[in-house]
């Protein structure tokens with residue numbers, strides 16, 4: 001699975017592109033909520049570019065350096081954004097208008113490049129250090145994605161969060177640092193207690209290949225630790241709210257031994273802690289691309305297959321399947337950005 005994105009063109013070129021204007025003319029816009037926003041699927045909003053309550057199909061094309069987006073409400077976006085070999089995709093809703101913002105974290109410069117959907121402005125923020133892992137989420141629950149990085153020392157992971165509530169202007173850099181997890185852990189931020197604030201989470205490897213890995217979460221409601229054993233070493237983290245109770249579900253994706261083996265989705269429903277196990281995708285060719293594509297407030301199981309350039313979506317409640325051809329071979333589905 002690709003974690004670091006290889007992008008060819010300079011981000012600065014986007015200001016002169018005709019597509020830029022097209023991208024920014026989207027209405028209507030909603031004002032960000034003043035306080036205590038109702039629970040929403042923030043994974044969906046990060047990639048909902050037309051504000052119709054459904055995630056849009058988005059792929060990155062390596063040959064043209066473009067984000068190519070098929071909006072669920074109709075129409076497309078094609079926008080150059082990012083630099084090859086340096087940038088991570090960090091889609092989110094940084095300005096809090098419930099519309100996804102194109103965004104990348106440039107590792108070499110430790111800079112965040114964000115195109116605010118509300119103003120069409122390209123915002124650049126120096127935050128973090130080279131080598132940090134971007135973990136931008138909404139940690140203070142104000143409806144705006146917060147810049148955040150996970151920094152691994154020789155012993156621990158330090159989460160450094162630039163909360164939007166404490167940084168109303170782009171030049172401010174008021175941060176909070178919290179040590180959570182050991183350096184060998186993987187990050188798995190989610191809203192596991194469903195209070196609208198993302199929680200710090202790490203996944204700790206098992207000591208044996210047959211033992212379960214442990215998700216260790218610092219719940220924002222209480223500050224207390226929740227530990228859940230789920231998945232095996234080597235499984236990928238595919239956090240989402242598959243049962244639609246507004247709490248992130250612990251979930252992993254297991255690749256097969258053979259390239260032709262199916263991908264196995266193992267989801268622990270937060271609503272009743274039961275397991276959902278589904279085969280979807282092919283180990284050698286499919287990328288996971290889970291999101292809420294049908295707008296029912298449940299994360300859908302989804303893959304984008306690189307041999308057919310097609311999304312396949314499975315509703316986690318009804319298990320009904322649909323497909324949508326979008327992109328070309330060797331594209332990358334941007335919804336895969338949070339896979340660890």
Ligand SMILES: [Ca+2]
Pocket residue numbers: 092093094095096097098099100101116117118
């Ligand atoms: Ca936005």
Ligand SMILES: [Ca+2]
Pocket residue numbers: 137138139140141142143144145146163164165
């Ligand atoms: Ca926030």
Ligand SMILES: [Ca+2]
Pocket residue numbers: 190191192193194195196197198199219220221
């Ligand atoms: Ca929370």
Ligand SMILES: [Ca+2]
Pocket residue numbers: 240241242243244245246247248249269270271
């Ligand atoms: Ca859930």
